[in-house]
Amino acid sequence: MTSATDSPLPAVTRLIATDLDGTLLRDDKTLSDRTTAALAAAEEAGVEVFFVTGRPARWMDVVSPHVQGHGMAICANGAAVVDLHDGRLLTVHPLDRVIALDVVAALREAAPGVSFAVELATGIHYEPAYPPFHMDPGATVAVAEKLLHEAAPGTGAPVLKVLAHHPELAPDTFLALAREIAGDRASFTRSSPTALLEISGLGVSKARTLASCCAERGIGPDEVVAFGDMPNDVEMLSWAGASFAMGNAHPAALAAASGVTLTNDEDGVAVVIERILAAR
Numbered sequence: 001m002t003s004a005t006d007s008p009l010p011a012v013t014r015l016i017a018t019d020l021d022g023t024l025l026r027d028d029k030t031l032s033d034r035t036t037a038a039l040a041a042a043e044e045a046g047v048e049v050f051f052v053t054g055r056p057a058r059w060m061d062v063v064s065p066h067v068q069g070h071g072m073a074i075c076a077n078g079a080a081v082v083d084l085h086d087g088r089l090l091t092v093h094p095l096d097r098v099i100a101l102d103v104v105a106a107l108r109e110a111a112p113g114v115s116f117a118v119e120l121a122t123g124i125h126y127e128p129a130y131p132p133f134h135m136d137p138g139a140t141v142a143v144a145e146k147l148l149h150e151a152a153p154g155t156g157a158p159v160l161k162v163l164a165h166h167p168e169l170a171p172d173t174f175l176a177l178a179r180e181i182a183g184d185r186a187s188f189t190r191s192s193p194t195a196l197l198e199i200s201g202l203g204v205s206k207a208r209t210l211a212s213c214c215a216e217r218g219i220g221p222d223e224v225v226a227f228g229d230m231p232n233d234v235e236m237l238s239w240a241g242a243s244f245a246m247g248n249a250h251p252a253a254l255a256a257a258s259g260v261t262l263t264n265d266e267d268g269v270a271v272v273i274e275r276i277l278a279a280r
Contacts, residue, residue, distance in 0.1 A: 007259025022229040038270035078209035094158035116144035189232040207235035
């Protein structure tokens with residue numbers, strides 16, 4: 001793997017795709033002045049920037065002022081494309097509720113002690129035992145089976161993802177277990193340092209939705225530079241023509257990327273953007 005200063009870049013970079021937490025954002029969840037300047041310079045140079053994150057749309061305030069004219073971001077690990085100008089969901093790739101209930105049942109049996117949250121297009125709801133990470137005060141607290149139930153099929157808001165937390169299992173062990181028992185029914189990944197799985201519709205990923213957005217613009221993977229740090233970035237890092245794992249990245253992200261840059265607290269994304277613009 002090569003470094004931020006010598007890894008090959010596309011002959012022409014037309015789009016930059018970057019994860020947020022652990023990648024573009026510092027550990028304090030802010031953007032540095034250097035990164036803010038790099039994003040603005042990329043826009044001025046005509047390079048599109050897409051934020052591609054596991055976050056829901058309602059947690060995008062930190063980067064909304066820096067989105068380019070297209071106003072779009074890929075959220076919930078590819079389950080939604082959001083217009084950050086007005087918060088509208090432009091595209092949704094939902095997790096079928098019947099399949100979600102099946103996966104919940106399989107995880108309860110395989111990993112006793114697991115607790116769940118359900119991320120709907122309208123907000124998050126969670127079980128009483130689910131850890132209080134970033135809770136919505138308007139959320140419904142109930143067992144996942146109730147949260148996923150519909151009075152009639154198709155009457156509920158789309159399920160963007162289900163979150164599964166285990167208080168004892170190691171994060172990668174939990175991920176491997178879930179993929180083994182239910183990987184044929186849904187997509188499993190993780191982005192948290194804890195044993196918190198993110199469950200999406202089968203085949204849904206950051207890479208798949210990013211590829212669709214790029215195709216709409218006539219942009220090929222060989223014209224894209226991507227950044228990420230965790231297992232939920234692996235497919236995107238593998239798909240892009242050039243990709244950089246952060247210096248603080250998970251081993252799976254490091255293995256998938258074509259290069260490595262500095263850590264998120266060291267402006268690793270900005271370092272590469274500056275290099276891209278200097279080469280234009």
